[in-house]
Amino acid sequence: MKRELPIGIYGSFYRERKNDLLKLKDALRQHGYLNACISEDLDDRPQEAQDPSDPIYDRRLSVQLIDRSVAHVFVLAMPEEDEPANLIQSVSMELERLTTLMDHGLKDHQDVMLLVQDGLMECIAGSAGNVCKGLIAGKEYKWDIEYYTQIDTTFKPTINFCYRCIEKRWDL
Structure with missing residues (x-):
């Protein structure tokens, strides 16, 4: 069951931030969640066609990741x-795209976890923006939300989240 659960991991690919996503994906896979992916995992083009990055294709991969996943882990970094x-x-x-699909009944039975780096919600620079903050506040009791300082402190809560997703899906 673990290997069958399609898990999407979303976050910034900026510089070292991508490494956090890869570490999280690796931690999930080491615990048997072999279907954990970031959008780049869905890119079947030859390596030379992937550089430089194509924003239109990147968006297509993002849509594909949302469409194929039922458990969604969003890493919101400060x-x-x-x-x-x-x-x-x-x-x-x-x-926002996933939430819209869920709100309109186009993606039912989805599980969402937010990994929010400490300080992001209070960031004066407006990193999250009020619309994003409002979205999170409105779903506070429906989604799993974990605050973190270092990505490796999120591994255990994320693994537990994925296990709960399996319990719900397969009525364990």
Whole structure:
């Protein structure tokens, strides 16, 4: 059952932030969740066709990841001083897209977990933006939300989230 659960992991690919997503994916796979993916895992083009990045194709991969997944893990990172203020713009757009599909009954029985880096919600620079903050606040009791300082502290809660997804799906 673990290997069958389609898990989408969303977050910033900016510089070292992508490594956090890969570490999270690897941790899930090491615990048997072999169907955990980031959008790049769905890219079947030859390596030379993947560079440079194509924004239209990247969006297509994002849509594909949302469509194929039933468990969704969003990593909302706090921008550091040398990172852009809009660090989580893409992931917040993916979160909004999934929420819209769920709200309109186009994606039923979805499970959502948010991994929110400490300080993001209070960030004066407006990294999350009020619309994203409002979306999170409105789903506070429906979604699993975990606050973190380092990504490796999220592994155990995320693995537990995935296990609960299996329990719900297969009535365990």
